[in-house]
Amino acid sequence: MALKMEFTFDDKTYRRYMNGFLTVMHCHHYMSLLSKLAIDFDDIGGVRILCESVEDSVRPMIDDYCAKNNLASFADKLDVGRQYYSAMGMGVMKISGDPGQGEVTLTRSHVDQGWTKKWGNYNAPVNHWTRGYIAAMFAAAAGKPPRSYEVAETASMVMGKPTSVFTVKSK
């Protein structure tokens, strides 16, 4: 089922909303630089903070949509996550799996294509934003609390691969 999207703009505050959630537009430069900042500050937990910040901010959007549209199955909820990812401009996901484990392949990726556009290839995966997103998506679909999934990027566009691949395991 196609995701129903409602974009609104508050004339008083000039804030933008997507399905009732406050959103803002940014570009691949900002995303690439923030991702690199997280990597550069990883000694204080930068990458973990990035992943968890995504997981905690995206989860309410998926939960809210599924509740309002009476979507209850694991597959339907995952599909909401998949479609929201594209609606946010983050790329295209192909998803397989169950509440125990899964795999996500990106055929298009804002983070990877943006990084490559800005700096070229890199010697390690950089799409920690999507790791956090996948963790939120699987936890929402399975009705589990945050931090229930381990997500690893096993192939990466910024490392020259044609797609990025993530493995998902329930903790």
Added chain:
Amino acid sequence: MTVQRDVVVRQLVEMQVQADEEGLIPGFNVLVNMLPVAFWNTFTQRMMDAVPADRREKLEAELVNCALECGYNTGYGIITSEEFKSVVMPMVTEGAKDVLRGAYAVFTAWGWAKSGIVQIKEGERMVVRAPDYYEADIASGYKSGFMIRGVSSAFFDLAYGKPYPEGLKTFKCVQTAGVEVGDPFGEFVVTR
């Protein structure tokens, strides 16, 4: 006539930005994303909470720099875009000063801040005030308008620095007031 922010904002908002069939939003010569504000603010606040005191200044500088490079490159894409030419340029009567006003209208339309230039000395100094901006939602107790600081100096770089892409970091921006610290508006001062 000069650039009228509210008119520009309304026209730009009506140009609904949506992802293409590849789940990407190309526009203004960049890839655009549309993410929850909660993500950007949560990341900033948790990083600031985690950083030790002796590296806090470094982290703040890096957060500002992210927006500086973003604002410089995207800002250039904005002011050279067809959207800008069609919506803003017909109102431009005061050269670079009006282009800057137009850039702030786009800044507002993207959801960054309800902001505007309140004082400008061409090529020298600019004061921007924002009664509402998403970084003000960070319950920080310290001035946390890192994104507006970076973008403001970037826009001034584009207007009065060397031609793109040589003018980056000609100017700097400090935050002198903030909603997040109890002031009625955020204030951002750009100087050389």
